[in-house]
Amino acid sequence: MDGNIGKLDSVIKVADAAIKNFDRIDLLVNNAGIYITKSFTDYTPADFELMIGTNVAGYFFITQRVVAQMRKQKSGHIVGISTVLVDQPLAGETISLPVITKSTISAFHRALAMEFLADGIRANTISPGVVDTAMHANDDHEILKRRHPFPRLVQISEIVDALLYLQSAPMVNGENIRIDGGAHAGAKW
Numbered sequence: 001m002d003g004n005i006g007k008l009d010s011v012i013k014v015a016d017a018a019i020k021n022f023d024r025i026d027l028l029v030n031n032a033g034i035y036i037t038k039s040f041t042d043y044t045p046a047d048f049e050l051m052i053g054t055n056v057a058g059y060f061f062i063t064q065r066v067v068a069q070m071r072k073q074k075s076g077h078i079v080g081i082s083t084v085l086v087d088q089p090l091a092g093e094t095i096s097l098p099v100i101t102k103s104t105i106s107a108f109h110r111a112l113a114m115e116f117l118a119d120g121i122r123a124n125t126i127s128p129g130v131v132d133t134a135m136h137a138n139d140d141h142e143i144l145k146r147r148h149p150f151p152r153l154v155q156i157s158e159i160v161d162a163l164l165y166l167q168s169a170p171m172v173n174g175e176n177i178r179i180d181g182g183a184h185a186g187a188k189w
Contacts, residue, residue: 001013005058006050006053011058012065018066024073027079028066029163030058030059030063030079030081032055033054033055034050034054034055035098037094038094040094040096040097043097051098051101055102056104059080059104059105063078063112067112070120070121074119074120075120078121078122078123079123079125080105080108080109080124080125080126081105081126081127081128081159082102082103082125082126084183086099086102086105086127088184090147105125106176109124109125110125110176113173113174114174123173123174124174124175124176124177125175125177126162126163126166126177127176127179128159128180129147129180129181130144130147132153149182149183150182154180159179162177
C-alpha cells in the first residue's frame, strides 16, 4: 500500500486495511525510517520536519491506531526498529538528527509495554548496527564493516530472527535487542 507513514491519512489507510482484511492486528513492526547525515549546523527545517514526521510522528500515529484495535482484542505485540547509534554514537559521524529521532523509539516502546500490560499488549525494540540493505548500496562496505567488532554488516535475516524470537517469547516485554556484534558495549574494541 502506497503512502507516507508520516502523514495521518496514510496511517489511517494502513491500519484500517489491516483490520478490514484480517479482523485483527497481532503484530505491528514500526520499520519505517529515514536517515539523513549532515553536519549538525547544516540541517534545515525541512530535514528536521521530514525526519520527525517519519521517525517519530509515523511511529506514534500508526501505533496509536493499532493499539486501539489491540486493546479490543486484549492482545498484540508492537516492535520498533531503532539503531545502536543512539546508545553508542561514533566519533566524527554526522548523525545528530537521526539520533534525536531514533533515540525516542526504545523509550517509547518501554512506556507502551508498561501502559498496556493489563491489555495483553507487549512492546519491544530491535536496534541493529549497519544493515546490508539498498540504503547502503553505494556506500563503502569495507568502511561500514569496521563499525562493528565483528567486521561485517548486519544481515536482514538477523533482524527477522530477532523479530521471530520476540514474537514467540510472551514474557519478553519492554526489551531492546541490539544486533551489532557488541558495538553498543564500548566505543573501542
